[in-house]
Amino acid sequence: MAKKLDSKRALVLVVLIMGLLAGRVSAATFEEKIEVSENDPFSIDFTVEETGVIYAEVELEGAIEEIGLVLKSPTGEVKREVWEGMPLYLKYEVSKDDIAEGTEWEISVRSGLSGMGYGTLKITYPRDTTPPTIALSCSPENPTTDQQITFIATASDRSGIDRIEIFVNTETVEECFESKCTYIGGPYPAGTFVSYGANAYDGAGNRAWTDYKSVHIAEPMDIIPPTVIDNTPVGTDVPVRTEITITFSESMNMELTEYAFSMYDSGESRVPGNFYWKENMMIFKPHFDLDHDTEYIVNLEGGNWGAMDLAENIQVRSYNWGFRTSSPELLSPAAIISASATQIKEGEGISFNAEASSDRDGEIVSYYWDFGDGTTDTRINVEHVYSHSGHYTVALTVTDNDKLSDTDTEDISVTIPTLSVSISTNPVLSGESEEIIIQVFSDGDSIDGADVFLSFSIGSLHPTEGKTDEDGEFVSTYTAPPVSTTQQYTISAAVKKEGYEGGIVSVSDSIFVVQLLTTTPAPVVTPIPMPEETPTPAPTPPPSQPIVPIAIAAIAAVTVLIYILKKLPNENTDEEEEEEEEEEEEEEEEEEEEEEHYGSISASSDPDGAVVLLDGAYQGISAIAMDNIPIGPHIVLFAKFGYFKCEREAVVNVNQPTYVHCDLTEIPGLKLKLSAEPTKIPADGVSESQMAIWIEDNNDNKIPVPVDVTVELRTNRGMIERQVKILAGHASATATLTSSTDEGTATVEAKAEFLKGSTTVEFLRST
Structure with a gap:
């Protein structure tokens, strides 16, 4: 039994909804959940209104071994596909002959077994995209003020006409839901123009528009000839850039009136130009500026070849006048800074x-x-x-x-220029000394002669005050206090220089004082990888006595001692050997017990190069392997640049390596920022946008880098440098983005160490 989407009404609803959604597209599509068996096939009707391709797809689940997909036109079956695997497809191209037979089509899904199949049927088919044909007329064609006007719009379309709209003077005055629509309006004032137009919509939603037409309203039985009631310009000192206007007593025949117009200079050369109208006023605009200090004559012909109104009344007499243009004006200069x-x-x-x-x-x-x-x-x-x-x-x-x-x-x-200051520190061993460098700059330039004042929490600094050199640097030596474990102390710098805003500028940084970890047995620290250093042998002190006599005496003494020992009686030899063996066994057991109390830690970071501390003691630079670590919990600290750090707990097991890793790719409180100027450039392959790249903290303060930092750049559109550098002591760098010839959004991405940032620039079509 064929199914009709519950009923023909449901089918019409589906087609109507798809038509509304599709608008003016050339195909309609719908999808239906279906059930199929041998005794219960599925079929659905649809309307084909254009030539094109019908495409159907069915996909079923269930005990279905033989599936047929059948397409019928108004003349009978036109295509059949049998099951070869899911999904099953059917494709048929509709010709003009198919449409000539009618528009009602059917698609069927059939099963050769009694078992039910469940699935989906999708159909795409041509729909009507041709707008209807529409005609519009008005009667009478030359109305007067005492007449009404009848507007008639008729339309036709093979999909049927849904409605017709009539517009008069841009307003909707009538709407009809059939193929013919009539509106009677008026009468209208004399001398006015009435514009009218119509829309027609077919059953497929296509629209046809007539464009606006207009009709002039004349006085009934007008026999009075037109006259000129005003004209400009007149007199002297008329600007050389001017328009000539003639105002008539009534509406004129524009074409004939323009033909009757002429304008000449004193040399009897005709002035060329264009006409336009404002109600009863004709306006003539010369193609060029008129000559200075020149007499011009304007003439409007009368009689048989003269100006004519819309009632075909001719201006009886010619009308003319003259004017004189002004003398040349003096031009002011143009000041440009x-x-x-x-x-x-x-x-x-x-x-x-x-x-x-x-x-x-x-x-x-x-x-x-x-x-x-x-x-x-x-x-x-x-x-x-x-x-x-x-x-x-x-x-x-x-x-x-x-x-x-x-x-x-x-x-x-x-x-007023502002100062920026940075402190560069390195870890220093307990009781040792290390240089620290203070850098002072303004807008990326080093500042010479700035006053520097240093303070510290523990340890000593020398000197604690002074002035920066020509490179903007001030160097002091920090001597660390003795520590039993690695400590973190604070060093602060305050700077000032006359003529710079903000008075004294201060900054603080951390310095690590490290004590190498000593345990029993001491941990073996193996950096990964690190170049091996060849130990330098200690120099042999010069002998204070002759070497040969001393050596001979020593050899003789040893020889005598050996001889005496050999001559001594060997008493209790067996007992002593047993005791020695027992002692050796005890020592081996103790060594085994000691070995069972130690393990190892392998510490790595992303990226490498972080300072590694174990339980507060400095160990080296990641990646690093640490052996002979007592079993139990330990704290591994990673630090990078002094900007941040992270801790990891490591539990060491007997004779087993413990792996600890810290991801340093996210720096709390630091951001890599980009900006572009301008943000919109032509897509012409040559226009440029300047990029600024900098590092800032959460308070939007630019942060100078302690060492040169390479910034890698890339863009999905256009061209940009692959790398730029933020120099040590500076907080920013610049790059140039060149546009491509295709319009769109260019996304510029930057990566510096483990910081990332991006910005966008619009490439606009060149006009």
Whole structure:
């Protein structure tokens, strides 16, 4: 028994919904859950309205050994597919002949067994995309103010007409749900234009539009000829860039009236131009500016070849007038400021020049600069230094030989430079000394002569104050106190320099004082990998007595001793040997017991190069293997750059290696940031965006790096340097992104050590 999606009504609903969803697309698709057996096949009807491909797919689960997928057109079966495996497909291309027979089609799924099969049937088929045919008319075609207008719209389509809409003067005035729609409107005021149009929608949702048409409303039985009631321009001093207007007493025949118009200069050359209308006003716009100080004549022909209104009344007499254009105007000069910078530091010089300034009808005879701080200058190119911070407006006034002037301005921001300071430390052994380096810089530049003041918690520093050198560095020596376990102490630096904002700038950092771990037996620390060092033998001190006599005497003494021992009686030899054997066995057992109390730890980090401490004692640099570690729990500390650290608990078992790993790829409190300027550039293959890359903390403060840091860059679109470096003592670096010729979003990704960041730049289509 064939199924109809519960009923024909359900089928229509499915097709209607798919049509609404598909809009103007060329195919409709629906999917149905089905059950199939030998006694209960499945079938469904659908409507094909266009040529194209019917595609069906069925996939079933169950005891189905023979499945058939059958497609029927209005003339009978046109395609059949049998089961060869799931899913089963059927494809048929609809021709014009198929549609000519009708549009009602059927797809069937059949099973050769009595067992039920469960699955899904999907169908895609052509749908109607052709808009309906629509016609629109109005009657009468030349209405007057005492007549109504009848608008009639008719439409046809093989899918049927759903509705027709009639518009008059852009408003919907009638809506009909059949193939013909009529609206009667009016009467309308004389001299106006009535616009009208219509939409038609077919049963498949396609729309047809007539475009707007218009009809002019005339006075009934108009026999009065038109006249000119106003015209411009008139008189003298008329601008050379002007429009000529003629206002009529009524609506005119535009084509004939424009034909009757002419304009000549004093040399009887006709002036070319274009026309446009505003109600009863005709406007003529010359193609070019008129000549200065010239007489022009405007003529509107009358009589048989004259202007005509819409009632076909002709202007009886010609109409003309003249005007004179103004004398040439003097042109003012153009002042243009070029500045070497708009944001500078206090005390920093800035260059201004006025060379781009110009005068089109003469020359510039004087320049006057006002720098906004009470100082002025009269040269073309000037240098200026602002001694105080603030915002200043620079004004340049230029004057030409006609005593006309122009002024240009530029805003300048002057700020007080700020200092940044960093401390570089390395682990120092207990009781030993190590240099620490203080670096002072401003905006990435080293600061020479900055005052440095050091303080510390434990240990000693020398010197504790001084000034930075030409590289912006101040070096002091830290002597560590004796410690039994590795300790972490704090060293603070305060810096200041006259002329820099913020007064004293302070920073603190940690320094590790390490004591190598000693246990019984002592742990063996094996760095992985580390180059082996060849021990240097201690020098042999020079002999204080002759060597040969001493050697002879020693040999003689040993010989006599051996002889005496051999001559002594061997008493209790067996007992002594037994005692010695027992002692050796006890020692071996003790050694075995001792060995059973130790294991090893293998410590690694990602990335390598972290300082490793075991129970507070310095061990070396990761990756590292530590042997002869007492069994039981231990704390392994990893530290990197002094920025962060992490702890791991390691439980050591007898004669077993314990593996400890710390992932340092996430640094708490530090971020790698990127910015782009501009963020939108043309996709032309040559435009550039400047990238800034820096490291900052959670308070958005830029952090200088203690050593050179390589930043790896990559982008999915365009080109950029593969690597840049943030130099030691600096917090940022720059790179250049060049656009590609394809538009889209370029994502620039950066990786520095184990920090990552990204930003985007839009490549826009070139206009």
